[in-house]
Amino acid sequence: MIVFESIARLLMVVHGIAAAVLVASTTHHLLWCRGYLRGQFGRQKGERRFALVAAVAFVATFLLGNLLYPTYKVRVRAEYFDNPAAIAAELRLRDDQHRALGLEVTSDQRPPRLGVGLAWVGRLFDVKEHWVAFGCVASLVLLLLSRRAHPKEHPRLVPLYVGLSAAACMTAWLGAIVGLLTASYRSVGGAL
Amino acid sequence: MSRGDRVYFTAAAALVGFALAYALPVYARLPTAYYDPVARRWGVGRELGPLPMGYLGLCAWGVAGALVAAALTALVVRRLRTPPSERAYVLAAAWALTIPALVVAYFTWNNWP
Numbered sequence: 001m002i003v004f005e006s007i008a009r010l011l012m013v014v015h016g017i018a019a020a021v022l023v024a025s026t027t028h029h030l031l032w033c034r035g036y037l038r039g040q041f042g043r044q045k046g047e048r049r050f051a052l053v054a055a056v057a058f059v060a061t062f063l064l065g066n067l068l069y070p071t072y073k074v075r076v077r078a079e080y081f082d083n084p085a086a087i088a089a090e091l092r093l094r095d096d097q098h099r100a101l102g103l104e105v106t107s108d109q110r111p112p113r114l115g116v117g118l119a120w121v122g123r124l125f126d127v128k129e130h131w132v133a134f135g136c137v138a139s140l141v142l143l144l145l146s147r148r149a150h151p152k153e154h155p156r157l158v159p160l161y162v163g164l165s166a167a168a169c170m171t172a173w174l175g176a177i178v179g180l181l182t183a184s185y186r187s188v189g190g191a192l
Numbered sequence: 193m194s195r196g197d198r199v200y201f202t203a204a205a206a207l208v209g210f211a212l213a214y215a216l217p218v219y220a221r222l223p224t225a226y227y228d229p230v231a232r233r234w235g236v237g238r239e240l241g242p243l244p245m246g247y248l249g250l251c252a253w254g255v256a257g258a259l260v261a262a263a264l265t266a267l268v269v270r271r272l273r274t275p276p277s278e279r280a281y282v283l284a285a286a287w288a289l290t291i292p293a294l295v296v297a298y299f300t301w302n303n304w305p
Binding site for chain 1: 197200203204207210211214227230232243245247251278281282284285288289292293295303
Protein backbone atom coordinates (compact mmCIF):
# COMPACT_ATOMS: atom_id res chain seq x y z
CA MET A 1 0.00 0.00 0.00
CA ILE A 2 1.29 3.42 -0.95
CA VAL A 3 1.22 6.07 1.73
CA PHE A 4 -2.04 8.13 1.67
CA GLU A 5 -3.34 6.08 -1.27
CA SER A 6 -6.48 5.18 0.68
CA ILE A 7 -7.48 8.86 0.84
CA ALA A 8 -5.95 9.91 -2.48
CA ARG A 9 -9.27 10.83 -4.11
CA LEU A 10 -10.30 12.99 -1.16
CA LEU A 11 -6.87 14.62 -1.17
CA MET A 12 -7.20 15.31 -4.87
CA VAL A 13 -10.56 17.04 -4.47
CA VAL A 14 -9.27 19.20 -1.61
CA HIS A 15 -6.07 19.86 -3.59
CA GLY A 16 -8.22 21.04 -6.51
CA ILE A 17 -10.27 23.37 -4.30
CA ALA A 18 -7.11 24.82 -2.73
CA ALA A 19 -5.67 25.32 -6.22
CA ALA A 20 -8.80 27.20 -7.31
CA VAL A 21 -8.45 29.52 -4.31
CA LEU A 22 -4.77 29.90 -5.13
CA VAL A 23 -5.34 30.87 -8.76
CA ALA A 24 -8.04 33.34 -7.77
CA SER A 25 -6.06 34.96 -4.95
CA THR A 26 -2.78 35.28 -6.86
CA THR A 27 -4.61 36.75 -9.87
CA HIS A 28 -6.45 39.23 -7.64
CA HIS A 29 -3.21 40.11 -5.89
CA LEU A 30 -1.45 40.90 -9.15
CA LEU A 31 -4.38 43.00 -10.37
CA TRP A 32 -4.60 44.82 -7.03
CA CYS A 33 -0.90 45.72 -6.90
CA ARG A 34 -0.23 46.55 -10.55
CA GLY A 35 -1.06 50.20 -9.79
CA TYR A 36 2.00 50.34 -7.52
CA LEU A 37 4.13 50.63 -10.67
CA ARG A 38 2.42 54.01 -11.28
CA GLY A 39 2.67 55.04 -7.62
CA GLN A 40 -0.99 54.31 -6.88
CA PHE A 41 -1.41 52.62 -3.48
CA GLY A 42 -5.16 53.03 -3.00
CA ARG A 43 -5.83 49.27 -2.96
CA GLN A 44 -3.10 48.32 -0.51
CA LYS A 45 -5.49 47.14 2.24
CA GLY A 46 -7.16 44.58 0.00
CA GLU A 47 -3.87 43.73 -1.64
CA ARG A 48 -2.31 42.80 1.72
CA ARG A 49 -5.27 40.54 2.40
CA PHE A 50 -4.81 38.81 -0.94
CA ALA A 51 -1.11 38.36 -0.17
CA LEU A 52 -2.08 36.45 2.98
CA VAL A 53 -4.75 34.35 1.26
CA ALA A 54 -2.40 33.57 -1.64
CA ALA A 55 0.44 32.47 0.64
CA VAL A 56 -1.83 30.24 2.75
CA ALA A 57 -3.42 28.77 -0.40
CA PHE A 58 -0.03 28.18 -2.00
CA VAL A 59 1.35 26.36 1.05
CA ALA A 60 -1.85 24.32 1.46
CA THR A 61 -1.94 23.36 -2.23
CA PHE A 62 1.75 22.50 -2.16
CA LEU A 63 1.43 20.32 0.95
CA LEU A 64 -1.69 18.54 -0.33
CA GLY A 65 0.05 17.94 -3.66
CA ASN A 66 3.01 16.41 -1.86
CA LEU A 67 0.72 14.07 0.08
CA LEU A 68 -0.73 12.92 -3.25
CA TYR A 69 2.65 12.66 -4.90
CA PRO A 70 3.55 9.06 -3.88
CA THR A 71 0.26 7.77 -5.30
CA TYR A 72 0.74 9.77 -8.51
CA LYS A 73 4.32 8.61 -8.86
CA VAL A 74 3.42 4.91 -8.73
CA ARG A 75 -0.19 4.61 -9.92
CA VAL A 76 -0.16 7.28 -12.62
CA ARG A 77 3.41 7.96 -13.61
CA ALA A 78 5.05 4.53 -13.44
CA GLU A 79 2.03 2.32 -14.10
CA TYR A 80 0.42 4.44 -16.83
CA PHE A 81 2.27 7.42 -18.32
CA ASP A 82 5.62 5.63 -18.53
CA ASN A 83 4.00 2.34 -19.58
CA PRO A 84 3.05 2.40 -23.30
CA ALA A 85 1.75 -1.18 -23.13
CA ALA A 86 -0.84 -0.16 -20.51
CA ILE A 87 -1.95 2.79 -22.63
CA ALA A 88 -2.20 0.66 -25.75
CA ALA A 89 -4.21 -2.00 -23.90
CA GLU A 90 -6.60 0.58 -22.52
CA LEU A 91 -7.07 2.19 -25.93
CA ARG A 92 -7.83 -1.21 -27.46
CA LEU A 93 -10.52 -1.76 -24.82
CA ARG A 94 -11.98 1.68 -25.51
CA ASP A 95 -11.81 0.98 -29.24
CA ASP A 96 -13.74 -2.27 -28.77
CA GLN A 97 -16.33 -0.50 -26.64
CA HIS A 98 -16.65 2.24 -29.24
CA ARG A 99 -17.41 -0.35 -31.88
CA ALA A 100 -19.86 -2.11 -29.56
CA LEU A 101 -21.67 1.21 -29.13
CA GLY A 102 -21.71 1.72 -32.88
CA LEU A 103 -19.48 4.82 -32.71
CA GLU A 104 -16.83 5.73 -35.23
CA VAL A 105 -13.26 5.43 -33.88
CA THR A 106 -11.37 8.67 -34.44
CA SER A 107 -7.67 8.77 -35.21
CA ASP A 108 -6.59 9.84 -31.70
CA GLN A 109 -8.46 6.91 -30.16
CA ARG A 110 -6.74 4.22 -32.19
CA PRO A 111 -4.16 2.18 -30.28
CA PRO A 112 -0.76 3.87 -30.57
CA ARG A 113 2.37 2.14 -31.73
CA LEU A 114 4.20 0.46 -28.88
CA GLY A 115 6.70 2.95 -27.48
CA VAL A 116 4.45 5.93 -28.15
CA GLY A 117 2.69 7.05 -25.02
CA LEU A 118 2.21 9.64 -22.37
CA ALA A 119 5.72 9.95 -20.96
CA TRP A 120 5.72 13.56 -22.14
CA VAL A 121 2.80 14.31 -19.77
CA GLY A 122 4.88 12.99 -16.87
CA ARG A 123 7.80 15.19 -17.89
CA LEU A 124 5.52 18.20 -18.23
CA PHE A 125 4.31 17.46 -14.70
CA ASP A 126 7.95 17.47 -13.55
CA VAL A 127 8.37 20.93 -15.09
CA LYS A 128 5.29 22.10 -13.20
CA GLU A 129 6.66 20.82 -9.89
CA HIS A 130 9.72 23.02 -10.15
CA TRP A 131 7.69 26.06 -11.17
CA VAL A 132 5.28 25.73 -8.23
CA ALA A 133 8.12 25.25 -5.73
CA PHE A 134 9.42 28.66 -6.75
CA GLY A 135 5.92 30.12 -6.82
CA CYS A 136 5.37 28.95 -3.27
CA VAL A 137 8.57 30.64 -2.09
CA ALA A 138 7.67 33.80 -4.03
CA SER A 139 4.27 33.98 -2.33
CA LEU A 140 5.84 33.52 1.12
CA VAL A 141 8.39 36.28 0.47
CA LEU A 142 5.57 38.45 -0.84
CA LEU A 143 3.64 37.87 2.39
CA LEU A 144 6.72 38.84 4.42
CA LEU A 145 7.24 42.03 2.40
CA SER A 146 3.54 42.93 2.60
CA ARG A 147 3.76 42.80 6.42
CA ARG A 148 7.28 44.13 7.11
CA ALA A 149 8.30 46.24 4.12
CA HIS A 150 5.30 47.27 2.09
CA PRO A 151 5.97 49.31 -1.08
CA LYS A 152 3.65 52.06 0.18
CA GLU A 153 6.20 52.90 2.87
CA HIS A 154 9.19 51.75 0.80
CA PRO A 155 8.56 52.70 -2.86
CA ARG A 156 11.93 51.33 -3.97
CA LEU A 157 10.58 47.84 -3.32
CA VAL A 158 7.90 48.10 -5.99
CA PRO A 159 9.74 46.25 -8.84
CA LEU A 160 10.51 43.21 -6.66
CA TYR A 161 7.06 43.26 -5.09
CA VAL A 162 5.12 43.35 -8.34
CA GLY A 163 7.61 40.93 -9.95
CA LEU A 164 7.03 38.40 -7.17
CA SER A 165 3.28 38.83 -7.49
CA ALA A 166 3.51 38.18 -11.24
CA ALA A 167 5.72 35.12 -10.61
CA ALA A 168 3.32 33.68 -8.03
CA CYS A 169 0.34 34.28 -10.34
CA MET A 170 2.05 32.75 -13.37
CA THR A 171 3.20 29.65 -11.50
CA ALA A 172 -0.25 29.17 -9.96
CA TRP A 173 -1.89 29.29 -13.39
CA LEU A 174 0.72 26.98 -14.90
CA GLY A 175 0.35 24.53 -12.03
CA ALA A 176 -3.44 24.48 -12.36
CA ILE A 177 -3.41 24.02 -16.12
CA VAL A 178 -0.77 21.28 -16.13
CA GLY A 179 -2.47 19.58 -13.18
CA LEU A 180 -5.81 19.52 -15.01
CA LEU A 181 -4.14 18.35 -18.20
CA THR A 182 -2.44 15.50 -16.32
CA ALA A 183 -5.65 14.45 -14.59
CA SER A 184 -7.60 14.55 -17.85
CA TYR A 185 -5.75 11.78 -19.61
CA ARG A 186 -7.58 8.83 -18.22
CA SER A 187 -10.95 10.52 -17.90
CA VAL A 188 -11.30 12.20 -21.27
CA GLY A 189 -9.13 9.65 -23.06
CA GLY A 190 -6.67 10.13 -25.91
CA ALA A 191 -3.03 9.20 -25.76
CA LEU A 192 -1.20 11.13 -28.44
CA MET B 193 19.12 51.58 7.18
CA SER B 194 15.47 51.10 8.10
CA ARG B 195 13.91 47.82 9.14
CA GLY B 196 12.00 47.68 5.87
CA ASP B 197 15.25 47.98 3.89
CA ARG B 198 16.85 45.22 5.94
CA VAL B 199 13.85 42.98 5.30
CA TYR B 200 14.02 43.78 1.59
CA PHE B 201 17.68 42.80 1.16
CA THR B 202 17.28 39.75 3.37
CA ALA B 203 14.25 38.59 1.38
CA ALA B 204 16.05 39.13 -1.93
CA ALA B 205 19.01 37.10 -0.67
CA ALA B 206 16.69 34.33 0.51
CA LEU B 207 15.19 34.07 -2.98
CA VAL B 208 18.61 33.83 -4.60
CA GLY B 209 19.79 31.35 -1.95
CA PHE B 210 16.73 29.16 -2.46
CA ALA B 211 17.17 29.10 -6.22
CA LEU B 212 20.88 28.28 -6.20
CA ALA B 213 20.62 25.65 -3.47
CA TYR B 214 17.60 24.06 -5.19
CA ALA B 215 19.56 23.59 -8.41
CA LEU B 216 22.87 22.64 -6.78
CA PRO B 217 22.27 18.91 -6.12
CA VAL B 218 21.03 18.33 -9.67
CA TYR B 219 23.73 20.41 -11.35
CA ALA B 220 26.61 19.14 -9.20
CA ARG B 221 25.19 15.63 -8.73
CA LEU B 222 25.19 15.91 -4.96
CA PRO B 223 23.26 13.49 -2.74
CA THR B 224 19.75 14.53 -1.83
CA ALA B 225 17.02 13.22 0.43
CA TYR B 226 14.35 11.15 -1.26
CA TYR B 227 11.28 9.09 -0.44
CA ASP B 228 10.72 5.70 -2.05
CA PRO B 229 6.92 5.26 -2.32
CA VAL B 230 7.13 1.50 -2.99
CA ALA B 231 9.60 0.60 -0.24
CA ARG B 232 7.99 3.28 1.98
CA ARG B 233 11.28 4.56 3.30
CA TRP B 234 13.36 7.72 3.27
CA GLY B 235 16.96 7.78 2.13
CA VAL B 236 19.77 9.91 0.81
CA GLY B 237 21.33 9.33 -2.58
CA ARG B 238 22.16 10.65 -6.01
CA GLU B 239 21.26 9.58 -9.56
CA LEU B 240 17.84 8.40 -8.40
CA GLY B 241 15.77 6.03 -10.53
CA PRO B 242 12.25 6.72 -11.80
CA LEU B 243 10.36 5.90 -8.59
CA PRO B 244 12.23 7.53 -5.68
CA MET B 245 10.97 11.09 -5.12
CA GLY B 246 13.93 13.43 -4.98
CA TYR B 247 11.74 16.50 -5.30
CA LEU B 248 11.29 16.83 -1.55
CA GLY B 249 15.06 16.69 -1.11
CA LEU B 250 15.49 19.51 -3.62
CA CYS B 251 12.99 21.60 -1.67
CA ALA B 252 14.93 20.89 1.53
CA TRP B 253 18.16 22.01 -0.17
CA GLY B 254 16.37 25.15 -1.33
CA VAL B 255 15.00 26.00 2.11
CA ALA B 256 18.45 25.46 3.66
CA GLY B 257 20.01 27.73 1.02
CA ALA B 258 17.38 30.40 1.62
CA LEU B 259 17.95 30.32 5.39
CA VAL B 260 21.76 30.51 5.05
CA ALA B 261 21.62 33.36 2.50
CA ALA B 262 19.05 35.27 4.57
CA ALA B 263 21.05 34.86 7.78
CA LEU B 264 24.30 36.00 6.16
CA THR B 265 22.62 38.99 4.52
CA ALA B 266 20.87 39.96 7.74
CA LEU B 267 24.26 39.98 9.48
CA VAL B 268 25.85 42.12 6.76
CA VAL B 269 23.08 44.70 6.41
CA ARG B 270 22.89 45.13 10.17
CA ARG B 271 26.50 46.31 10.17
CA LEU B 272 26.05 48.79 7.33
CA ARG B 273 26.40 52.36 8.53
CA THR B 274 25.40 54.17 5.33
CA PRO B 275 22.14 53.52 3.48
CA PRO B 276 22.50 51.46 0.30
CA SER B 277 22.55 53.27 -3.02
CA GLU B 278 19.63 53.34 -5.41
CA ARG B 279 21.56 50.95 -7.63
CA ALA B 280 21.79 48.42 -4.78
CA TYR B 281 17.98 48.26 -4.58
CA VAL B 282 17.67 47.76 -8.33
CA LEU B 283 20.38 45.10 -8.37
CA ALA B 284 18.83 43.21 -5.45
CA ALA B 285 15.47 43.09 -7.23
CA ALA B 286 17.09 42.10 -10.52
CA TRP B 287 19.07 39.24 -8.96
CA ALA B 288 16.13 38.07 -6.85
CA LEU B 289 13.93 37.78 -9.92
CA THR B 290 16.52 36.68 -12.50
CA ILE B 291 18.29 33.85 -10.65
CA PRO B 292 15.06 31.97 -9.86
CA ALA B 293 13.94 32.52 -13.47
CA LEU B 294 17.21 31.05 -14.75
CA VAL B 295 16.97 28.07 -12.41
CA VAL B 296 13.36 27.42 -13.45
CA ALA B 297 14.46 27.66 -17.09
CA TYR B 298 17.23 25.13 -16.35
CA PHE B 299 14.73 22.62 -14.92
CA THR B 300 12.28 23.31 -17.72
CA TRP B 301 14.99 22.65 -20.29
CA ASN B 302 16.07 19.44 -18.55
CA ASN B 303 12.52 18.06 -18.30
CA TRP B 304 10.97 19.45 -21.45
CA PRO B 305 8.77 16.81 -23.10
